[in-house]
Amino acid sequence: MRPKLTLKQIARELDVSISTVSKALRDSSEIGEETKKKIKAFAKLYNYRPNNIALSLKNRKTKTIGIIIPEIVHYFFTTVISGVEQVANEKGYNVIVCLSNNSFDKEVLNMELLANGSTDGFIMSMAKETLQKEDYHHLTEVTNQGMPLVLFDRVIDEVHCDKVIIDDVIGAKKAVQYLIDKGAKKIGLVSTVDYVSVGKLRTRGYLEILRENNVEIDENLILKIEDMDHSEAEIKDFINKNDLDAVFAVNEHFAIHAIKAVQEKGLKVPDDVSVIGFTDGELSKRFIPSLTTVSQHGERMGAEAARLLIDKLERKPEEEESYKTVIVETSLIERNSTKL
Amino acid sequence: MRPKLTLKQIARELDVSISTVSKALRDSSEIGEETKKKIKAFAKLYNYRPNNIALSLKNRKTKTIGIIIPEIVHYFFTTVISGVEQVANEKGYNVIVCLSNNSFDKEVLNMELLANGSTDGFIMSMAKETLQKEDYHHLTEVTNQGMPLVLFDRVIDEVHCDKVIIDDVIGAKKAVQYLIDKGAKKIGLVSTVDYVSVGKLRTRGYLEILRENNVEIDENLILKIEDMDHSEAEIKDFINKNDLDAVFAVNEHFAIHAIKAVQEKGLKVPDDVSVIGFTDGELSKRFIPSLTTVSQHGERMGAEAARLLIDKLERKPEEEESYKTVIVETSLIERNSTKL
DNA sequence: CTATTTTGCGAAAACGTTTGAGTGTTGAAA
DNA sequence: TTTCAACACTCAAACGTTTTCGCAAAATAG
Numbered sequence: 139m140r141p142k143l144t145l146k147q148i149a150r151e152l153d154v155s156i157s158t159v160s161k162a163l164r165d166s167s168e169i170g171e172e173t174k175k176k177i178k179a180f181a182k183l184y185n186y187r188p189n190n191i192a193l194s195l196k197n198r199k200t201k202t203i204g205i206i207i208p209e210i211v212h213y214f215f216t217t218v219i220s221g222v223e224q225v226a227n228e229k230g231y232n233v234i235v236c237l238s239n240n241s242f243d244k245e246v247l248n249m250e251l252l253a254n255g256s257t258d259g260f261i262m263s264m265a266k267e268t269l270q271k272e273d274y275h276h277l278t279e280v281t282n283q284g285m286p287l288v289l290f291d292r293v294i295d296e297v298h299c300d301k302v303i304i305d306d307v308i309g310a311k312k313a314v315q316y317l318i319d320k321g322a323k324k325i326g327l328v329s330t331v332d333y334v335s336v337g338k339l340r341t342r343g344y345l346e347i348l349r350e351n352n353v354e355i356d357e358n359l360i361l362k363i364e365d366m367d368h369s370e371a372e373i374k375d376f377i378n379k380n381d382l383d384a385v386f387a388v389n390e391h392f393a394i395h396a397i398k399a400v401q402e403k404g405l406k407v408p409d410d411v412s413v414i415g416f417t418d419g420e421l422s423k424r425f426i427p428s429l430t431t432v433s434q435h436g437e438r439m440g441a442e443a444a445r446l447l448i449d450k451l452e453r454k455p456e457e458e459e460s461y462k463t464v465i466v467e468t469s470l471i472e473r474n475s476t477k478l
Numbered sequence: 479m480r481p482k483l484t485l486k487q488i489a490r491e492l493d494v495s496i497s498t499v500s501k502a503l504r505d506s507s508e509i510g511e512e513t514k515k516k517i518k519a520f521a522k523l524y525n526y527r528p529n530n531i532a533l534s535l536k537n538r539k540t541k542t543i544g545i546i547i548p549e550i551v552h553y554f555f556t557t558v559i560s561g562v563e564q565v566a567n568e569k570g571y572n573v574i575v576c577l578s579n580n581s582f583d584k585e586v587l588n589m590e591l592l593a594n595g596s597t598d599g600f601i602m603s604m605a606k607e608t609l610q611k612e613d614y615h616h617l618t619e620v621t622n623q624g625m626p627l628v629l630f631d632r633v634i635d636e637v638h639c640d641k642v643i644i645d646d647v648i649g650a651k652k653a654v655q656y657l658i659d660k661g662a663k664k665i666g667l668v669s670t671v672d673y674v675s676v677g678k679l680r681t682r683g684y685l686e687i688l689r690e691n692n693v694e695i696d697e698n699l700i701l702k703i704e705d706m707d708h709s710e711a712e713i714k715d716f717i718n719k720n721d722l723d724a725v726f727a728v729n730e731h732f733a734i735h736a737i738k739a740v741q742e743k744g745l746k747v748p749d750d751v752s753v754i755g756f757t758d759g760e761l762s763k764r765f766i767p768s769l770t771t772v773s774q775h776g777e778r779m780g781a782e783a784a785r786l787l788i789d790k791l792e793r794k795p796e797e798e799e800s801y802k803t804v805i806v807e808t809s810l811i812e813r814n815s816t817k818l
Numbered sequence: 819c820t821a822t823t824t825t826g827c828g829a830a831a832a833c834g835t836t837t838g839a840g841t842g843t844t845g846a847a848a
Numbered sequence: 849t850t851t852c853a854a855c856a857c858t859c860a861a862a863c864g865t866t867t868t869c870g871c872a873a874a875a876t877a878g
Contacts, residue, residue, distance in 0.1 A: 142594075144863095144865090145866095154828085156829095156865085160865070161867090168825085170825075173827085188864080191865095192535055192864035192866095194531045194865095195865075197865090197866085202596075211556045211560055217551055219575070220577070232574060235574070235575045236573070254528065255532070256531070256542075391764075424731075426738065426741075426766060485834065485835070500834095500836060506837095508857075510856055510857080513857085529835070531833085532835045533834080533836085536834080537835090
């Protein structure tokens with residue numbers, strides 16, 4: 139076992155000072171060619187690599203991005219991480235991932251931990267509990283300390299920072315318009331409760347586009363799932379009670395539960411009922427019938443978020459502060475759960 | 479914007495020395511009660527938190543675990559991360575995630591980067607390219623430097639370190655035995671090429687259990703997918719050519735492609751053909767028919783890996799070095815793709 | 819041959835902590 | 849009164865870097 143080589147050891151070995159070694163390796167003109175050559179050769183031979191921690195302390199930056207998400211076993215979030223990772227790596231940053239498990243306390247804990255020097259900035263999607271509590275002190279705390287923060291997906295207006303979102307309203311409108319264009323009259327909505335902002339926005343899109351098409355809005359055709367654990371039963375009930383010819387679900391899970399329910403009712407998808415989902419995950423692609431869906435392009439969102447954050451991190455201090463909100467366009471992916 | 483508070487600032491503010499502040503906050507008996515109270519009150523008021531980087535440098539440990547995986551947009555790996563994260567958090571460790579994208583070069587790069595002080599140890603699953611190349615110098619490099627390494631899922635004997643694997647062979651045997659018990663005679667295998675160790679082992683399980691049951695082995699009933707991108711077509715071909723009454727696939731994707739192919743052939747799953755997969759992902763649960771599958775318990779694997787690593791990290795130096803291999807049991811989850 | 823510049827290198831501070839050793843004051847025992 | 853211990857605190861080194869400054873010797877100019 140050979141412990142890591144340091145400048146000090148090289149210096150001792152070659153009988154020069156630490157600063158000489160440092161300068162030689164950074165190719166400073168202060169050091170003579172001979173000495174430089176000797177030191178570089180030695181460093182190369184023994185595979186010297188500067189210690190990141192020491193560099194971080196010295197430079198007061200870690201070249202590390204913290205990303206805090208509610209859960210990782212979730213296709214959308216993994217695509218976002220993937221996007222962040224790509225851009226971060228390109229620009230020489232590492233990514234440290236923390237999970238809040240949708241718990242407010244764990245979110246706060248994680249942020250405090252990472253904020254004490256471990257990362258230069260944050261990319262995060264807020265925990266459901268945080269959105270309910272409407273307590274954002276941990277976010278303002280870190281921004282006050284001068285750490286950049288980029289919020290994505292689940293964002294809130296109260297926090298001033300860069301944001302990356304999708305056009306939930308427009309995405310929903312696209313989906314519902316598509317259904318209308320295909321001749322659907324009674325379009326059901328399976329959404330979440332309103333404090334989950336995506337649920338609220340997609341519901342808004344649904345309502346708006348119906349109005350724009352002069353379709354009367356029937357509250358009975360709208361289902362808001364409170365408890366994810368019982369979503370299956372609730373959706374089944376909803377499908378059975380109503381005589382729909384199309385369903386717009388705000389996520390994959392709801393969509394496939396809807397399809398199951400339709401099938402169990404003895405009807406066919408897409409012949410009798412069309413179903414559109416939101417979020418283009420594994421499930422949508424491989425389900426039979428595969429799902430027509432509104433794609434969120436998580437990877438692109440992650441990449442955008444990383445770019446925004448790194449821009450802030452590498453901004454000259456004299457440049458003026460300003461917060462951007464990037465909207466990543468959604469696109470409708472046609473598959474087999476809707477009529478042609 | 480208020481930059482982070484340091485010991486030095488507290489010291490200056492309260493007109494004591496830095497060491498006094500440090501000791502007071504750590505409740506040292508060297509410091510008078512009065513002074514302690516004063517300092518603690520001040521620190522609390524201004525929310526002092528020690529700088530992690532400085533601590534890391536001082537203690538020569540970062541309390542961070544690096545995890546390197548081939549890809550993150552993959553259900554199994556996310557469950558593993560989730561397991562690692564839970565245990566790590568419990569024990570006060572952070573998790574830094576790097577993706578190799580199955581590329582050897584990126585794997586090496588990532589390791590070198592993290593090995594320079596950023597993490598105390600590694601948990602990793604090797605890139606496909608690395609397995610092909612059989613070049614493990616980056617692994618031996620870090621272990622030589624005294625950094626603990628835990629390999630999971632895709633492991634190799636040549637590297638000496640702790641390992642967490644599943645009983646691939648036994649898992650495969652369980653699955654195939656189950657099919658035999660249900661009366662299947664012609665059981666097809668859809669596997670990967672042999673340098674992917676899981677493919678090799680699961681194939682071995684398949685062969686062994688057939689032998690144990692005195693079923694003749696027919697090489698035509700074994701398909702080894704070389705190129706994931708064309709797996710769908712290859713599987714379709716395979717299903718069409720052979721007259722199977724059951725299929726054992728070494729992963730979810732292959733399994734559902736097999737189901738699709740069977741259905742397109744005009745047969746029914748599970749009535750005409752039973753299908754069993756490996757890896758219990760989102761897809762298996764929600765596909766229709768839902769998949770009977772061998773569950774890998776990724777979360778448990780991650781947790782085990784984290785425990786092994788942290789044990790090594792916190793081991794007293796005098797304790798003797800030894801490498802364990804933990805085998806996480808698989809279990810067969812019965813769903814609707816096999817006959818009752 | 820002196821005066822000045824250039825060259826090549828080392829000392830030391832800084833980043834934020836922790837900690838063993840050192841120091842001055844006080845009070846009590848000898 | 850001397851001695852010593854206890855107390856309450858400060859100094860300084862260390863972790864591994866980078867970088868500013870200073871300084872000697874060598875090279876050049878006058």
